[in-house]
Amino acid sequence: MTATLKKYRQLRRDVIKQLYLNRLLTLPDLSRLTAKSLPLVTTAVNDLLQEGYILESGLAPSTGGRRASTFLLNKDKQKYIVAVAMDQLVTRTAIYDLHNNIKVEEASFSLPLSDDPALVKSLVDFLKDYILSSGIPQEQILGVGIGMPGFVNAELGLNHTFFKLKGNVGLRDYLSKELSLPVMIDNDSSLVALAEMRFGAGKAASDLLVVNIGWGIGLGMVINGSLFRGHSGYAGEFSHIPISQNNKICSCGKRGCLEVDTSLLVLVDKAKAEMAKGVSSRLQDLFADDRKSAGDHFLDAAKAGDPLAVSILSEAGLLIGKGIATLIHIMNPQVIVLGGRGSIAGKILMAPVQQAINEFCIPMLAEQTTISVSQLGIKSELLGAAILVVENCQFS
Amino acid sequence: MTATLKKYRQLRRDVIKQLYLNRLLTLPDLSRLTAKSLPLVTTAVNDLLQEGYILESGLAPSTGGRRASTFLLNKDKQKYIVAVAMDQLVTRTAIYDLHNNIKVEEASFSLPLSDDPALVKSLVDFLKDYILSSGIPQEQILGVGIGMPGFVNAELGLNHTFFKLKGNVGLRDYLSKELSLPVMIDNDSSLVALAEMRFGAGKAASDLLVVNIGWGIGLGMVINGSLFRGHSGYAGEFSHIPISQNNKICSCGKRGCLEVDTSLLVLVDKAKAEMAKGVSSRLQDLFADDRKSAGDHFLDAAKAGDPLAVSILSEAGLLIGKGIATLIHIMNPQVIVLGGRGSIAGKILMAPVQQAINEFCIPMLAEQTTISVSQLGIKSELLGAAILVVENCQFS
DNA sequence: TCATTCTTCGTAAATATTTTACGAAGCGCT
DNA sequence: AGCGCTTCGTAAAATATTTACGAAGAATGA
Structure with missing residues (x-):
């Protein structure tokens, strides 16, 4: 019974x-x-x-x-999902209904991730306030989905990199208690992949890799129609595969990481260095405007065809493409999607990525994989967080 | 009904x-x-x-x-499996019972793989003869399992690299018809992984990678407790990931492949070159003995501690280790097994592999993965071929 | 245009499987 | 030895799937 x-x-x-x-x-x-x-x-x-x-x-x-x-x-049986997407600097939120429409407009909140134990408090306060001011009654909210950087164990609800709590309390359970709502957390790139799998370029594919181009380069994987997170939930650390010839030390402490040459922060630095040498670019003006992050300005400029941004991005694209060639050899995926924040400039990236694949992939393998640019763009992480809730919540 | x-x-x-x-x-x-x-x-x-x-x-x-x-x-209900393991040069066979005992001793047969259409004929003749001379009646044979190099689609029973047949006939179906027995084919590295998963180091693991060190470096993957072959069956082309600094052109036509610096053939060539320069080694004598391949002699010498072989193998081990570091970042596996032919010298390889992991892996990730040397050794491919049959055959 | 044939839907009846309940078997503690 | 606790494995009850079939509608052709 x-x-x-x-x-x-x-x-x-x-x-x-x-x-x-x-x-x-x-x-x-x-x-x-x-x-x-x-x-x-x-x-x-x-x-x-x-x-x-x-x-x-x-x-x-x-x-x-x-x-x-x-x-x-039934639209009248109103149920909503709080979606949260975090990156190193900014945390964004939105409330979705069950038809994937945004019910409450996106809000964003500067929350630079660090080891500070007070960080969790800020997050809780912001979320409480956001949910309260939305005016949606508690019982109509199915849950809160959060995508975050770091080593996240979605199953146990832990983040081993940020938001470490005292005692044996996991982040998810803590947030759930504080907000009195079901909470699910996952790695940002996994949620981007989830969104692409359900509503994006990978809808028809059962084997899908999503390269999440953001401050670092993440990787979300769909294998046999479900998210693959690896043995302890840390799969997809694409940023730190040893592939770069560059001798600079990466934030992770190692040399040769993909990230050293491809992180948006590095690209911005490169652009600044070039401009300091006298190269002119519209970036000069854009960087002065701090309503958007320098990284976003850089991507906008590249998309708009600014020669400096395009050239720097293309160089990074070659290395990303070499990394993708590695992925293709290992995983033989059906589809690879260039997704996340960087997909704004996806068309610019496609050319060098394709070039690298031509150079580093066995043709027989390369032709088995379709590479495309995400249509969901930066929305994918919020959307993925919402999907996470719907797929795991209890409803009634 | x-x-x-x-x-x-x-x-x-x-x-x-x-x-x-x-x-x-x-x-x-x-x-x-x-x-x-x-x-x-x-x-x-x-x-x-x-x-x-x-x-x-x-x-x-x-x-x-x-x-x-x-x-x-029941041992008396006698059923047997014909297992076939092919590499570039030699094809080995054995007949197993359902208790994993070898019923008919291993036989081997020189069959250098090429594009020659007559190759299939030789294989069929050899297998027919082997099965006939075993004296086992047809109805007691459950099937024939074959592990082979190349791009194999196990599901469709095709090998896109070798044994191409005229018309629309797949290799598996052709062999099945010729031998009047069920036949299953798969990639050699996948079968090595299958054997390790069922009876080897990965018995308890649900996420397992087996690095198959042979003439090239293959990779068999177990994800969620089952073999992962990729979208079109070509996953695990570890040999050709772009990772080497070496400028030599690989057999696949690209530069930078892992194989260029780590294939057993290359290692043998390096040893010969060193000896030509006057370095002395027991390899000099061993290579003269053609009862075993130069590669096997090389591995034996390394195992026995020959300084030249050990030094060359260690150098290759560093690069294999760098490749393994890449795998760990992407897949976050529970266990990685160094398997296949090269596991004879597994202990020698472990040191440089571990060293490369220390150098190129995020410690947090590295400590999630256990690396071990196969206990099954070179038997694993034949054993894997037998398992393939048992797991897929119809019995009565 | 209309009857005939074909396909798919969705319910009712038949069949199969799982769940639950329970007695039997056996360990371990007093 | 007796008692309580656990697991095994079968019998009975509950539940799910398969099959059969009528209904609904589309396609075809006279």
């Missing part, structure tokens, strides 16, 4: 999850997607209909026989 | 497979391992008992309550 109920609740959650991911589905669709029999799914759908979670929405277009009824989530 | 029978046959196969892998199991064990209910497994086991496929073997040691009956495969 109890085990059965548990299974049935799981099925209901799966149905809602699939409707969240696919918007409009028929009973046979749901049966296939949840791997449950049609009669069982039918019962679950009928229950959900009666409770008002979902709505019937006419008949599906014919596929050659009797037309199937379609179902979608 | 038909779908039910299919499921039931699958369960019987799973039971046999688990008994093959674990030798002695109880009903609750089997229920857990096959993810089927105890009553169902009990019925299947009773049927298999009655048909003589398995035997009851007393009670299991107590775990605090009533002792469970144990079951094992």
Whole structure:
């Protein structure tokens, strides 16, 4: 009785999850997607209909026989998700509904990550305030999803790099208690990959790698249709693979890391050094405007075709491409997406990446992998955080 | 009825497979391992008992309550597997029983891989002869498992590098027809990983990488407890990741491949060059003996502590270690095994590999991964070929 | 235009599987 | 030895899947 109920609740959650991911589905669709029999799914759908979670929405277009009824989530049964995306400097938030629309506009908050124990307090205060001022009642919030840099163990809800807490308390559980809401945390790049897998370039792919170009170069991996996080949750440390010829010491303490030549901070420094040598660029003016970070200005300039930014970015692209060639040899992925913040300048990056692949990849392998630029762009991390909640929350 | 029978046959196969892998199991064990209910497994086991496929073997040691009956495969119901392991030069075969004992001694056969269309014919003739002269009746042979270099698509039974056939015939299907036996083919490194996963160093691990040190450096990957072959079956092309500083052109046509500095052939050449310069080594004598390949002589000498071989191997080990550091950053595996032919000299390799990891890995990541030398050694490829058959064959 | 044939949907009945309940078997402690 | 506790494995009950089939509709062709 109890085990059965548990299974049935799981099925209901799966149905809602699939409707969240696919918007409009028929009973046979749901049966296939949840791997449950049609009669069982039918019962679950009928229950959900009666409770008002979902709505019937006419008949599906014919596929050659009797037309199937379609179902979608009921907008009136309002449920929302708090999505949080953190980077080294800034934390962004948004509140989504179950149709992936933004319910409460994005807010951002300067929160430079460090070892400071007071950091957690600032985060909690900001989130409390953000949720409160949204005016959405607690019971309509499904949960809070957070993407963050560092070594994150999503399963245990720990971040081994930032937000270390005293005692044996994990970050997730602490936040959950403080906010009185379910909280899920994950690595930023994993969430970018999750978003690309569900709603982006990797929608059709079961093996997908997302290169998350931000302050560092992250990597989110989808293997066999699910996120791969490695044995202890630290897979995808692409930034620090030994590949650069540069002798500079990386922030991680090693030499030769990919990051040393490709981090946005380094690219900005390179641009500044060139300008100091007298090279002229629109970056000179842009960097003066501190409403946006220098890195974002750099990406904007590259996108707009500024020769200095383009040339520096292209050089980095070659090395990123060499790293991607390594990935292709090891993983033989179906799709690689250039995603995250840097996808703004994705078109500029594509050329050198492709060039590096031509130079360093066995053609037979290279032609098995499609490389594309993310359409989701910088939204992907927030979206991924929202998906994380929907896929793991309990609903009713 | 038909779908039910299919499921039931699958369960019987799973039971046999688990008994093959674990030798002695109880009903609750089997229920857990096959993810089927105890009553169902009990019925299947009773049927298999009655048909003589398995035997009851007393009670299991107590775990605090009533002792469970144990079951094992019946040796008298004789079934055998033909295992074939190919490398660039030599093809080895052995016949195993379901207890992993070698029933028919290993045979080897010089078959240098090339584009020659006559190659398939030679292979077929050799296998036919080997099977015939073993004296084992056709119906007692479960199938033929073959591990081979090249771009192998195990699912479709194709090798895109060697043994290309005219028309639309795949290698596996062709061999199967010629030998009148089920045939399964896979990449050599995948099978080495399969063997390590089932009976070797990775028995307890669900995320396992096996670096197959042979004429090139292969990589077999186990992710979430099953072999990962990539989108088109070509994952693990570790040999050709761009990592070497060496400017020599690789056999694949690119520069910078790991293989350029680490292939056994290259190491042998380096040793010869050193000796030509007057360095003395026992290799001088060994290379003259052509009963074994120069590569094997080289590994033997290294194992025996020959300074020239050790120094050349150590140098290669550093680069392999750098490659392994890359793998650790990307995959965060639980276990990495140094396996295949080169594991004979595994102890010699461990030191430089560990050194490279210290130099190129973030400590936090490095400490999550255990690196060990294969105990199975060169047997692993044949064993893997046998496992491939047992795990995929139809039995009765 | 309309009947015929085909395909797919979704429910009802039949079949299979899992869950739960329970007696049997056995350890370990007093 | 007796009692409490745990695990095994079967029988009965509950649940899920498969199969069968009528209904709904599309495609075809007279």
